[in-house]
Amino acid sequence: MNGKFYGIGVGPGDPDLLTIKAKKILDEVDIILAPETKSGKGSTALNIAQTHLNQDVEIIERKFPMTYDIDVLNKSYDEISNYIKELVDTGKKVAFLTLGDPMVYSTYIYLFKRLKCKGVEIETIPGITSFCAIASKVGIPLGENEETIAIVPSVYYEKGDEKFESILKNIDNIVFMKASGDIDELIDELEHTGHKEGSVFVSRLGLDDEVIENNIENRRGIKNNYLSTLVAKKYSSAR
Ligand SMILES: C[S@@+](CC[C@H](N)C(=O)[O-])C[C@H]1O[C@@H](n2cnc3c(N)ncnc32)[C@H](O)[C@@H]1O
Numbered sequence: 001m002n003g004k005f006y007g008i009g010v011g012p013g014d015p016d017l018l019t020i021k022a023k024k025i026l027d028e029v030d031i032i033l034a035p036e037t038k039s040g041k042g043s044t045a046l047n048i049a050q051t052h053l054n055q056d057v058e059i060i061e062r063k064f065p066m067t068y069d070i071d072v073l074n075k076s077y078d079e080i081s082n083y084i085k086e087l088v089d090t091g092k093k094v095a096f097l098t099l100g101d102p103m104v105y106s107t108y109i110y111l112f113k114r115l116k117c118k119g120v121e122i123e124t125i126p127g128i129t130s131f132c133a134i135a136s137k138v139g140i141p142l143g144e145n146e147e148t149i150a151i152v153p154s155v156y157y158e159k160g161d162e163k164f165e166s167i168l169k170n171i172d173n174i175v176f177m178k179a180s181g182d183i184d185e186l187i188d189e190l191e192h193t194g195h196k197e198g199s200v201f202v203s204r205l206g207l208d209d210e211v212i213e214n215n216i217e218n219r220r221g222i223k224n225n226y227l228s229t230l231v232a233k234k235y236s237s238a239r
Contacts, residue, residue, distance in 0.1 A: 009127015
């Protein structure tokens with residue numbers, strides 16, 4: 001029997017947001033591989049999927065380094081993708097769980113690219129992205145009529161960064177992912193560009209310690225959790 005690799009998006013937090021297709025695949029696979037970021041912290045993606053898992057499925061949690069060191073990251077992705085290929089070559093169906101959607105700023109992408117090059121059969125099961133779930137929860141339409149949307153993977157940028165400044169100047173709805181740490185400078189910037197009034201900060205949506213803040217001024221001086229997102233809407237198109 002042929003093995004296969006699946007990338008499964010489990011959505012942002014609420015287990016009920018896992019798709020029926022994801023549930024069907026979870027019922028079929030032999031092994032579930034889940035990313036564990038810090039020792040002892042477990043896997044958020046696995047916790048979300050847990051209630052949907054069969055008791056007899058094998059679960060493997062693998063640590064991924066939390067670093068910007070590209071050599072360390074590449075080494076880790078190489079090792080884990082080689083390991084997945086070995087499992088698939090023995091006929092196993094292996095699912096890698098990922099938060100939100102697998103093709104949006106996810107570790108899965110690095111594994112997917114490597115395994116595709118190695119000729120491994122792959123199927124990616126989309127998930128509900130964090131920002132779509134946030135838009136629904138807080139009631140901010142992300143795109144209406146002619147409005148434009150940008151997804152930005154950081155809240156930090158160098159002064160004069162043309163791409164970032166052009167987005168702030170020109171785009172109606174901006175999703176800032178990875179809004180962890182301190183977002184004071186971004187709040188200042190959003191005030192200048194007219195996005196502040198229509199901004200909402202959301203951390204750990206659908207998880208036990210969810211935070212929703214409609215007045216982003218209240219997030220000044222706070223070191224935000226990694227799973228934090230800021231959705232900003234230009235005033236003319238604000239709620
Ligand atoms: C590595 S990216 C993963 C994105 C994911 N693949 C998606 O489709 O949403 C991590 C970022 O996603 C956002 N995120 C994921 N889950 C979230 C949640 N439950 N609440 C708020 N933001 C979340 C945060 O911006 C976080 O820094």
